[in-house]
Amino acid sequence: MNGAPALRLNPAKLLRSKWTACVPVNKEKHFMVVALIEPQPGAPIVCVTMEALHSGRQFALAWQALRESAVWRQGWV
Template identity: 60%
Template sequence: MPTTKTRLNPDKLLNSKWTAAAPRNKEKHFLVVALNRHAPDGPVQTVTLEAVYTRRQSELPWRALTDAAQWLQGWK
């Protein structure tokens, strides 16, 4: 399993697709449904991911998506 970092532009993450490297509860594929900022024009702090199968949402720091050991860009 690769452990390299993926380069991302946080402002372009909305509606992007992600695959969990270690799926749990049948949740493997995710969509970024929201970019969360502390100020309206501020930098992206966190993203809201929604599981495609269960529609469960979770929030995490956007930089967590750069960890290839946990997240793969696109649906694999």
């Protein structure tokens, strides 16, 4: 890690947030959180569904992974 402080995130407010991958894969760089995944209604959020703007491909990701500044940047850069 580069020594930068961890990004503080509230998982309940991630829906429709925008993210940029620091290392694009398959020309996919810009993503949006399109769903919050909770194991059962009312339980804490464990994952988010990310959607690539370029291809529309979706994948699940542990929301805590978005804190990793070497992998994700908040917003579209």
